[in-house]
Amino acid sequence: MNSRALTIGHLARETGTKVETIRFYEKSGLLPAPARTEGNYRSYDRAHLNRLSFVRRARDLGFSLDQVRALLALSDDRDQSCAAVDAIAKEHRSEVERKIADLQSLKKELDRMIDHCGCGVVADCRIIESLSPDGRT
Amino acid sequence: MNSRALTIGHLARETGTKVETIRFYEKSGLLPAPARTEGNYRSYDRAHLNRLSFVRRARDLGFSLDQVRALLALSDDRDQSCAAVDAIAKEHRSEVERKIADLQSLKKELDRMIDHCGCGVVADCRIIESLSPDGRT
DNA sequence: TCTTGACCCTATAGTCACTACAGACTGTAG
DNA sequence: CTACAGTCTGTAGTGACTATAGGGTCAAGA
Numbered sequence: 380m381n382s383r384a385l386t387i388g389h390l391a392r393e394t395g396t397k398v399e400t401i402r403f404y405e406k407s408g409l410l411p412a413p414a415r416t417e418g419n420y421r422s423y424d425r426a427h428l429n430r431l432s433f434v435r436r437a438r439d440l441g442f443s444l445d446q447v448r449a450l451l452a453l454s455d456d457r458d459q460s461c462a463a464v465d466a467i468a469k470e471h472r473s474e475v476e477r478k479i480a481d482l483q484s485l486k487k488e489l490d491r492m493i494d495h496c497g498c499g500v501v502a503d504c505r506i507i508e509s510l511s512p513d514g515r516t
Numbered sequence: 517m518n519s520r521a522l523t524i525g526h527l528a529r530e531t532g533t534k535v536e537t538i539r540f541y542e543k544s545g546l547l548p549a550p551a552r553t554e555g556n557y558r559s560y561d562r563a564h565l566n567r568l569s570f571v572r573r574a575r576d577l578g579f580s581l582d583q584v585r586a587l588l589a590l591s592d593d594r595d596q597s598c599a600a601v602d603a604i605a606k607e608h609r610s611e612v613e614r615k616i617a618d619l620q621s622l623k624k625e626l627d628r629m630i631d632h633c634g635c636g637v638v639a640d641c642r643i644i645e646s647l648s649p650d651g652r653t
Numbered sequence: 654t655c656t657t658g659a660c661c662c663t664a665t666a667g668t669c670a671c672t673a674c675a676g677a678c679t680g681t682a683g
Numbered sequence: 684c685t686a687c688a689g690t691c692t693g694t695a696g697t698g699a700c701t702a703t704a705g706g707g708t709c710a711a712g713a
Contacts, residue, residue, distance in 0.1 A: 387690070398690085400671065418678080418680075420680090421691090432648075433647050433648055436649075438670090440625060441619075443669080454638060454647075457638050458637055458638065459638045461636060461643065465633050465635055465643065468626060468630050468643050472623065475619055475626065476623065479616060479620060482612055486612050492605060496598065498598055499598060501595065501596045501601065506601045510587065510591075511570055511573075512565075512566050523661075524660090524661075525659095536700075555661080556662065557660090575699090580699090581698075581699070
């Protein structure tokens, strides 16, 4: 194996990804299948490393694998307008905003439930009560 | 089937749950297996309806099925201290708080990416750039 | 009585994004 | 030569459902 070739383990350490996940990305078409050594080990280069870093960064930002696939396809087509990229990012941002709003109203309900808990017996528990069909607040 | 007995379809409509989900809850031990009619249809009563409503409400509040199982067990034991219930709710609340914080910092990054997008060509796209390994901002 | 159509049954597989095995092979250091 | 770390393929498991296939049941209308 030449000096610039990377094993799957190297790639994993460099990118903070599990080995299984890299193989999973390959099977899912996010990473191209690399060359193999004589012993049938995967042999990666810098381009693979860059591509995997891109995938990981996008995943960290919460893009779905489908969105990552789309972003990769777009990033490969350097002359295309970047409006499509912008659209994916904005769609994702509004999903995130919606989730934040949902979780905030959820938290308010949990706060209310917990504040009312006198911590006596379950029979008088306001948390259980507010979960039950006839005690909605 | 007597007048107070409910089919799975009734239960589904009353609680806004899909029929398949009710069967799934039964298989998962969240709902007791109901009596069957001669034709092998599930036959539910008010107690089932209440229990399913409890489950749905707890799920709406984001409790996991495991947490719901625990809450159900506790709610059945009316004489026990409600401290355990309080603990589950509080644990869940801190999970929710953590998720909100995570999503908020995520949103900030997305905002920054999107704000910088000049919407020209992909080659100059700041979104793609900030996803790529050597353009981390 | 027959038929239509809504409803129900079980069992199985698919979703998402991995993660965890089992069982075998390869490569390297002592 | 032997240990042991690393890699290979393939399969199954996670959570919380959802969807489908291939059947059976029930009530109403012709």
